[in-house]
Amino acid sequence: MTRREIIKLFEASGLALTPSRPLTLFTQYNNKMDKKEFEVIIIGGSYAGLSTAMTLGRSLRETLVIDAGKPCNQQTPHSHNFLTQDGSTPKEISEIAKSQVTKYDSVRFYDGLAVSGKRSNKGFEITTSKGDIFTAKKLILATGIKDLMPDIKGFSECWGISVVHCTYCHGYEIRNKKTAIIANGERAFHLSSLVNNLTKEITIITSDKKDFDENQLAKLKQHNIQIIEKEISEIKHQNGQLEKIVFKDGSTEIFECAYASIPFEQNSNIPKELGCKLTENGHIEVSFMQKTTEEDIFACGDNSTMMRSVSMAVSSGTITGAMVNHELTQENF
Numbered sequence: 001m002t003r004r005e006i007i008k009l010f011e012a013s014g015l016a017l018t019p020s021r022p023l024t025l026f027t028q029y030n031n032k033m034d035k036k037e038f039e040v041i042i043i044g045g046s047y048a049g050l051s052t053a054m055t056l057g058r059s060l061r062e063t064l065v066i067d068a069g070k071p072c073n074q075q076t077p078h079s080h081n082f083l084t085q086d087g088s089t090p091k092e093i094s095e096i097a098k099s100q101v102t103k104y105d106s107v108r109f110y111d112g113l114a115v116s117g118k119r120s121n122k123g124f125e126i127t128t129s130k131g132d133i134f135t136a137k138k139l140i141l142a143t144g145i146k147d148l149m150p151d152i153k154g155f156s157e158c159w160g161i162s163v164v165h166c167t168y169c170h171g172y173e174i175r176n177k178k179t180a181i182i183a184n185g186e187r188a189f190h191l192s193s194l195v196n197n198l199t200k201e202i203t204i205i206t207s208d209k210k211d212f213d214e215n216q217l218a219k220l221k222q223h224n225i226q227i228i229e230k231e232i233s234e235i236k237h238q239n240g241q242l243e244k245i246v247f248k249d250g251s252t253e254i255f256e257c258a259y260a261s262i263p264f265e266q267n268s269n270i271p272k273e274l275g276c277k278l279t280e281n282g283h284i285e286v287s288f289m290q291k292t293t294e295e296d297i298f299a300c301g302d303n304s305t306m307m308r309s310v311s312m313a314v315s316s317g318t319i320t321g322a323m324v325n326h327e328l329t330q331e332n333f
Contacts, residue, residue, distance in 0.1 A: 038064045043114045044142030047313040048301025050097040055321025057104025068113040076160035082311040117270040141299040143268035154235035161240035167194040177256035185211040187261040290320040
């Protein structure tokens with residue numbers, strides 16, 4: 001049953017109809033669907049996955065989106081630097097996107113977690129945590145990454161709110177504030193150069209012995225950027241809004257916000273299972289057409305680029321959908 005058919009049933013029965021209710025029922029219906037074979041399976045239904053699904057839906061490709069509904073930016077209050085959606089919440093953008101994608105009848109949604117994948121004589125076989133198995137000729141990984149939070153009390157509660165990773169996503173909103181940069185070496189120096197245009201109150205917290213060469217130290221001094229080599233024990237905050245940083249020696253420093261460079265890992269083990277090569281930074285290696293090192297597998301979004309933003313995820317998803325449709329066209333024409 002399509003989303004439009006569900007809406008018509010509601011209208012005919014006189015039941016209350018809200019914008020999200022047809023989408024919810026559409027997802028529930030498709031989770032019970034008998035259809036198991038598709039042309040394309042997309043693992044991940046956030047911005048990159050939905051963008052890919054729209055492109056494929058508009059090309060009438062039988063597509064399944066498997067999504068567990070746990071985006072990495074779910075506690076970020078607002079999304080920025082994305083035309084037409086600047087200042088919207090991540091959830092608002094996702095809901096609009098999904099409601100638009102569901103208009104394309106060849107795209108189905110499955111609410112659940114894809115836990116394993118393997119090649120089969122039909123292309124790929126994907127198994128979910130509920131034990132459902134789906135097959136497709138092409139596989140798209142829009143699985144995202146998982147941030148690995150440091151062992152600092154209060155850090156995760158502030159992540160994406162007042163402790164952030166990107167000047168382009170959040171810098172304007174925290175401009176002219178007393179700012180900490182929680183990083184060391186080249187990453188801290190790079191962030192400092194960007195943040196210096198947004199505020200003149202910058203302190204680098206290396207949490208270890210500082211790792212800068214003489215030229216970098218001279219440049220930091222020139223811009224009055226201080227360096228603290230102490231380890232952080234806690235971030236004091238109110239509802240995710242940073243107030244001060246507590247160090248392991250008991251001393252404290254007042255800050256209003258912070259940038260942090262933290263490690264990450266792939267959010268899904270399926271890319272590794274299927275042999276996809278990773279870069280030195282831990283991203284899935286892709287070509288300019290979003291193709292991985294494995295035949296018929298594509299990747300898009302945060303899992304395959306350092307450019308981590310909603311707009312970049314949407315862009316890579318559009319490219320992926322077009323390239324997958326191109327390959328299917330060449331194979332079938």
